[in-house]
Amino acid sequence: MKSTLRLIDTHLHLASEQFNEDRSAVILRAIDAGVAAMIEIGYDLASSHAAVALANAHPAVFAVVGIQPNHLHDLPGDWIDQIRRLAAHPKVVAIGEIGLDYYWMKSPPSEQDAAFRAQLALAGELGLPVVIHSRDAMAETIAVLRDAARGPGIMHSFSGDWAAAQECLELGFYLSLSGPLTFPKSVALHEVARLAPADRLLIETDSPYLSPHPHRGQRNEPSRLVYIGQKLAELRGQTLDALAPQLWQNTLHAFPRLSTALG
Template sequence: MNTPIRLIDTHLHLASMQFDGDRSDVVARAFDAGVAALIEIGYDLASSHAAVALANAHPAIFAVVGIQPNHLHDLPADWIEQVRTLASHPKVVAIGEIGLDYYWMKSPPSEQEAAFRAQLALAGELGLPVVIHSRDAMAETIAVLRDAARGPGVMHSFSGDWAAAQACLELGFYLSFSGPLTFPKSTALHEVARQAPSDRILIETDSPYLSPHPHRGQRNEPSRLIYIGQKLAELREQSLAELAPQLWQNALNAFPRLAAALGDGK
């Protein structure tokens, strides 16, 4: 590693076909950039299996398994049992990404909510945190989480305003910032980043999506986590070197199985 800064990319999709040609190089570049651990996120059964396979193959990669609201069609009848079985793997650190998506609306809201609640219940049963996907459905997502009393967990690629952020924080969730934090017009998000408690913030790339400035529109990769960390530090009037240890500890606190595997990271 060529930098003393250690970061954890708390959300990416390294199993994506967009990395089929250079996956090993992408991982190597991440490590060289100071990204010392990666959390691979499932969004359907196939990607959840792939996440576990990647975690098996790489000591510094961990997995999250679950069914995202845009992938509820054609699920087998035993899908929740399959997620439960995958979650028994020791390197699975959370259930996710799960939630509501009213932008694409690929399944009716009632079906999305039913799958969301089923996976929240599974996470509670297994004692695992959850990784939440919410798009154009923040109020509805918060209502379900408030009713289900589910925390801790992570609000993936948080995009709400300060009022939504406060509601998520009150429920015990961490706010995870991604590439849009670096966009000049993301002023409401900048305000959230300034005000959020230092012990409840995380960073992620969501690779291969949401590439940060100055690489916006390109395939994203975990080595670019540094840009998001730098922007978050700038907004909080810190250096990344000052902020990085807090971000590391926050990730360990958010994902207890990750903490058990990494310890203090030294």
């Protein structure tokens, strides 16, 4: 039976090779589960092109294009112009995922900072929100956003504590919560979910990664967004049916082009 929910998965990677055998079926399962729209995220030039192609092929899929900090090596000289051209597509709803990653540190901090700022500037030029990737670099990410951000923006798979969340909220950013919210030991994240303003929360799967409980360790897919939504509702003393309209409106406000398409 098709769900009566209306949810939006704000961050996923359906172009991943892990979906090569059943991508269309995965999208249909998501729609049947109540995930009415999915936002495919680029992280390098190839995946950004793939995101636009996927959005072209599936009415329920939209795209975000950008270069993630772990994919800055071997970029052509015109990479920022390529992202600019891709962003002109009407189903591209943001620039991302962009930011800083000091866990993998595949590029020096100075190079990460320069690419981050260049894409923030591009988003400002185009009037698009940004989707932020930050790993082991929350303070540095917030410092760059405070200096250079052009809101609104989304903190992808937010994993910080309430103090970090407050700083992001003060900058006008939305907090997008993913599978770890459902893990029993994610105590700090549970506090964020309870305390954050209702109108600044989003949910995502980051498929095929970060599968929620009770599917932890398996390939994730967008139909499992429901588990994340249910946990968020539980933490806030609500039902998902009651919370879903708020999450829908939050996502449309965070991604204005999506609002134009979905109403």
